[in-house]
Amino acid sequence: SGTSRPVRILHHVQKVAQYGDAQSVLSAVDSYCSKIEWAMNVGDLKGQILDAVVLETRPHYVLELGTYCGYSTVRIARLLPPGARLFSIEMNPQYAQVAREIIQHAGLDVDILVGCTSDLIPQLKKKLDIEKFDFVFIDHWKVSYLRDTKLLECDLLRPGSVLLADNVTCPGAPDYLHYMRTSPRYESQYFPSRLEYLSRGGGGALPGIKLLLNVT
Numbered sequence: 001s002g003t004s005r006p007v008r009i010l011h012h013v014q015k016v017a018q019y020g021d022a023q024s025v026l027s028a029v030d031s032y033c034s035k036i037e038w039a040m041n042v043g044d045l046k047g048q049i050l051d052a053v054v055l056e057t058r059p060h061y062v063l064e065l066g067t068y069c070g071y072s073t074v075r076i077a078r079l080l081p082p083g084a085r086l087f088s089i090e091m092n093p094q095y096a097q098v099a100r101e102i103i104q105h106a107g108l109d110v111d112i113l114v115g116c117t118s119d120l121i122p123q124l125k126k127k128l129d130i131e132k133f134d135f136v137f138i139d140h141w142k143v144s145y146l147r148d149t150k151l152l153e154c155d156l157l158r159p160g161s162v163l164l165a166d167n168v169t170c171p172g173a174p175d176y177l178h179y180m181r182t183s184p185r186y187e188s189q190y191f192p193s194r195l196e197y198l199s200r201g202g203g204g205a206l207p208g209i210k211l212l213l214n215v216t
């Protein structure tokens with residue numbers, strides 16, 4: 001197929017979702033990825049956990065590491081009050097472009113920064129006139145979770161800042177999990193869930209990955 005999976009998701013959203021309606025964009029992505037082809041969006045099950053944490057935190061400045069198609073970006077932005085700012089970092093330019101169009105279709109305003117988190121995080125303070133992030137959603141390369149968290153600790157977090165990370169057990173970020181569970185700087189909470197788009201009937205299989213599900 002000539003198009004990429006993110007582009008196929010974008011085309012589906014543009015075809016079936018109501019312009020300016022964030023919920024219809026989320027539903028379009030979820031139905032496509034549960035019925036047609038799996039994709040690594042946080043999905044609706046884990047998305048409900050994300051929603052609850054955002055609503056409880058009521059953040060003004062939000063950072064997302066790993067935009068992909070912008071599904072979780074839309075999920076977060078739709079719950080923020082006017083005036084709040086959401087920045088999302090994506091290193092793959094094709095993903096970033098798809099995300100911009102999906103976020104635009106949802107009628108939301110987000111700053112997508114294209115580049116590697118380890119390069120961009122140290123520049124954020126200078127680049128954006130913001131003090132600290134109130135909420136960070138971590139959903140990019142599992143091997144980068146801990147390194148990037150330590151970069152954030154330099155001067156972008158404050159007492160009470162909330163970090164929420166996807167996939168800490170599947171595929172897994174064991175060094176990050178251990179650090180958050182043992183560091184005196186953090187109170188950690190684990191939300192057991194299931195990998196996105198698995199509890200479905202028919203539909204395509206995971207992208208060439210034989211998955212041994214350790215459902216907790």
Ligand SMILES: COCc1ccccc1-c1cc(O)c2[nH]cnc(=O)c2c1
Nearest residue numbers: 040041066139140141166167170171209
């Ligand atoms: C490309 O692997 C896809 C896959 C295959 C099997 C199990 C998990 C995942 C997976 C699930 C996710 O939510 C993810 N979120 C962000 N960056 C990821 O690389 C990622 C990977």
Ligand SMILES: [Mg+2]
Nearest residue numbers: 042139166167
């Ligand atoms: Mg994920």
